[in-house]
Amino acid sequence: MSEPRVRRAEIAIEQSHVDRVYTRLAELRSQAEAMRAKGYEIGHGAQREAVFEQASMLFERDMMVFHANQTLQTLDAEYEGLVFGRLDHTSSEKIYVGRLGIRDAEFDNLVTDWRAPAAAAFYQATAEEPMEVVRRRVIRCSGQTVLDVDDDVLIADAVPEDMQIVGEGALMAALGRSRGEKMRDIVATIQREQDEVIRAPWRGVTEITGGPGTGKTAVALHRAAYLLYRYRRQLGGAGVFVLGPSGVFTSYISRVLPSMGETNVELRALGEVLDGIAATRQDPAPLAAIKGSLRMRKVLGKALRDTPPGAPDEMRIVYKGEVLKLGRKELDKVRRKVHGHGGPPNRSRVRAAETLLEALADRAEENARTDGRTIDRAELIIELGERIDFHRFLVVWWPVLYPAEILRWLGDPARLTRAARGVLSRDEVDLLAASLAGRDRDWSVADVALLDELRVLVGPPPKRRRRPQQIELDAAPPARGSDGHGTHRPEHYDEYSHIVVDESQDLSPMQWRMIGRRGKYASWTVVGDPVQSSWPDPAEAAQARDQAFGARTPRRRYTLRTNYRNSAEIFDLAARVVAGHAEDGELPKAVRTTGLEPEVRVVERTGVESSVQTAAKELLDAVEGTVGVICAMDRVPEVRGWLAAQADERLKIVGSLDSKGLEYDAVVLVEPTELITESTTGRRVLYVALTRATQQLTVVASDRDWL
Numbered sequence: 001m002s003e004p005r006v007r008r009a010e011i012a013i014e015q016s017h018v019d020r021v022y023t024r025l026a027e028l029r030s031q032a033e034a035m036r037a038k039g040y041e042i043g044h045g046a047q048r049e050a051v052f053e054q055a056s057m058l059f060e061r062d063m064m065v066f067h068a069n070q071t072l073q074t075l076d077a078e079y080e081g082l083v084f085g086r087l088d089h090t091s092s093e094k095i096y097v098g099r100l101g102i103r104d105a106e107f108d109n110l111v112t113d114w115r116a117p118a119a120a121a122f123y124q125a126t127a128e129e130p131m132e133v134v135r136r137r138v139i140r141c142s143g144q145t146v147l148d149v150d151d152d153v154l155i156a157d158a159v160p161e162d163m164q165i166v167g168e169g170a171l172m173a174a175l176g177r178s179r180g181e182k183m184r185d186i187v188a189t190i191q192r193e194q195d196e197v198i199r200a201p202w203r204g205v206t207e208i209t210g211g212p213g214t215g216k217t218a219v220a221l222h223r224a225a226y227l228l229y230r231y232r233r234q235l236g237g238a239g240v241f242v243l244g245p246s247g248v249f250t251s252y253i254s255r256v257l258p259s260m261g262e263t264n265v266e267l268r269a270l271g272e273v274l275d276g277i278a279a280t281r282q283d284p285a286p287l288a289a290i291k292g293s294l295r296m297r298k299v300l301g302k303a304l305r306d307t308p309p310g311a312p313d314e315m316r317i318v319y320k321g322e323v324l325k326l327g328r329k330e331l332d333k334v335r336r337k338v339h340g341h342g343g344p345p346n347r348s349r350v351r352a353a354e355t356l357l358e359a360l361a362d363r364a365e366e367n368a369r370t371d372g373r374t375i376d377r378a379e380l381i382i383e384l385g386e387r388i389d390f391h392r393f394l395v396v397w398w399p400v401l402y403p404a405e406i407l408r409w410l411g412d413p414a415r416l417t418r419a420a421r422g423v424l425s426r427d428e429v430d431l432l433a434a435s436l437a438g439r440d441r442d443w444s445v446a447d448v449a450l451l452d453e454l455r456v457l458v459g460p461p462p463k464r465r466r467r468p469q470q471i472e473l474d475a476a477p478p479a480r481g482s483d484g485h486g487t488h489r490p491e492h493y494d495e496y497s498h499i500v501v502d503e504s505q506d507l508s509p510m511q512w513r514m515i516g517r518r519g520k521y522a523s524w525t526v527v528g529d530p531v532q533s534s535w536p537d538p539a540e541a542a543q544a545r546d547q548a549f550g551a552r553t554p555r556r557r558y559t560l561r562t563n564y565r566n567s568a569e570i571f572d573l574a575a576r577v578v579a580g581h582a583e584d585g586e587l588p589k590a591v592r593t594t595g596l597e598p599e600v601r602v603v604e605r606t607g608v609e610s611s612v613q614t615a616a617k618e619l620l621d622a623v624e625g626t627v628g629v630i631c632a633m634d635r636v637p638e639v640r641g642w643l644a645a646q647a648d649e650r651l652k653i654v655g656s657l658d659s660k661g662l663e664y665d666a667v668v669l670v671e672p673t674e675l676i677t678e679s680t681t682g683r684r685v686l687y688v689a690l691t692r693a694t695q696q697l698t699v700v701a702s703d704r705d706w707l
Contacts (some may be wrong), residue, residue: 015146026525085122086137097122100407115229123195130154197558198223204554205524211588212691213565214529238497240265245503249661271445274452275491283442285680291446291507302419305339344459352398357381400461403454411437449510496522504528509544516548531582533690536680563588569597570697574690598697605702609642615698619666627652630689632674667693672706
């Protein structure tokens with residue numbers, strides 16, 4: 001039989017099985033809908049029953065509806081290519097592998113969930129270690145239709161005479177597919193080195209390193225799905241938290257976990273970690289380096305101990321016909337004494353009242369000694385402590401503090417100078433004060449970690465009182481779950497069971513402290529690449545990261561070394577650019593060639609705009625998927641204006657920092673020298689931008705210095 005006829009026959013065989021699977025899926029969905037309807041019937045019946053029976057019936061209703069909705073949520077997930085693999089064993093056993101496990105009416109397996117132990121051989125078996133697998137078949141589908149099959153023979157001398165073998169190169173075919181706006185899952189093409197990471201034990205800290213295109217992010221997300229499947233009892237209740245570098249990135253990866261049936265994972269960008277804030281603005285690199293440094297802990301600590309703006313600098317109160325007066329010096333001494341006890345200011349008002357009353361009693365005793373009198377100190381403290389005028393003074397002298405309020409105080413150069421004395425240089429004070437002056441809600445991503453630090457330092461405000469300044473910490477929409485919906489966990493939730501951190505090499509020390517607070521009970525999966533780092537002080541960041549992890553053990557580290565994203569032609573250019581900034585073995589190996597060399601167009605500065613427009617149009621015509629236009633962060637609005645006339649939804653304009661973790665079929669890179677100069681880590685940021693393209697790359701530059 002000819003190869004095309006064999007292929008068509010094998011596709012027909014697999015189509016028959018896929019049809020059975022979707023028929024059973026429809027049956028299961030109908031059963032779940034019937035269960036939900038029955039639950040609602042029980043609820044209506046409970047309204048007519050005696051009161052003592054209602055509770056039992058309503059509980060039964062709630063459980064039925066809950067389980068039915070959970071089942072429907074799982075069955076309704078985006079299962080494109082629900083069945084994607086098949087294993088034929090030496091024992092003649094046949095296993096189909098897919099995105100979720102499905103049994104027929106007799107409880108026989110139709111599809112084995114890719115995370116189940118029985119499916120592990122689909123990813124782990126090799127010709128050297130076949131794991132009793134004779135043939136591994138990749139099944140490629142579109143919806144419910146089988147398009148193609150591709151086989152690997154692992155035990156050649158065990159192939160039965162009637163077993164047909166079809167095709168080769170399933171992985172390379174998948175890598176060559178065009179990219180859409182969202183990341184796809186890789187369950188059908190997970191490689192052995194990736195599968196080892198995905199199935200690593202859940203306890204402790206698992207670090208995943210590797211260069212661009214090695215699948216680090218996809219592996220981390222699939223690891224989250226695997227852990228929830230394998231250890232749902234340990235991890236499912238407290239929840240899994242996935243942190244990405246930007247909102248663009250979290251939107252890009254938002255479909256991966258739902259496509260595998262996991263919709264209750266919380267997904268946030270760095271600017272969204274603090275409840276009530278959704279920051280997207282990036283500070284210039286020198287300013288971000290100041291805000292992210294651990295030195296800011298000292299600055300913030302001094303700032304909150306300073307006298308609040310508008311606080312009275314004198315106290316006068318009448319006691320038994322005598323005016324008791326405390327001036328600025330005495331009030332400052334009282335404030336220092338209260339702060340000296342170390343408690344959060346919002347929990348220290350009682351101590352502040354007691355210390356203030358003691359100071360008034362000291363003043364009264366001093367006056368009495370001058371006049372040859374004596375006073376009852378205890379009586380004075382009790383009587384003044386009950387006076388409304390004393391409490392009115394206390395409220396304005398020791399006000400409730402809010403993080404945003406304190407950070408805005410530091411926009412005052414004089415106040416910031418006092419807080420930063422001996423910590424920041426004069427130039428750093430000027431830069432920081434200018435960035436915070438008049439700031440109202442438009443916080444930067446780096447500011448969020450400072451606000452979170454202040455939240456902990458000042459303590460929670462009294463629940464019965466709300467100040468206008470607090471509104472901005474409640475105004476932003478809730479962070480997205482992996483299904484795009486808001487989460488319903490308590491504010492500032494810190495009991496996650498597992499935390500996934502992507503692009504970890506870019507986190508500042510202050511950001512590590514912020515994430516560490518959310519993970520004090522969690523195990524960790526941490527993804528990064530030192531060569532792509534945009535943080536200028538890796539040692540300080542490593543110190544903060546280790547503090548976030550605490551004493552958790554074990555700590556295991558995996559390195560992915562194969563670049564599946566970039567063609568070898570594109571990655572060769574990126575490797576040249578970053579040469580001298582990477583250690584031996586830190587750069588991955590690109591395994592795919594296209595024959596298309598990246599194109600570098602050097603033009604006059606006045607011709608950059610038209611050249612970018614031309615390049616973008618050419619690449620949109622050349623590829624089926626997305627085209628990214630990457631430029632320096634402060635150039636994004638300008639470049640968007642250049643390309644406004646090209647109304648193609650496949651065209652994406654992003655800044656260099658926001659391009660982290662993304663990939664496009666083709667990329668136009670604008671003025672690479674600007675990417676080097678805008679960052680404190682220079683060529684590392686350019687290296688990231690050059691490795692976003694899977695097929696074609698065009699660089700538009702007005703100079704050759706970057707080369």
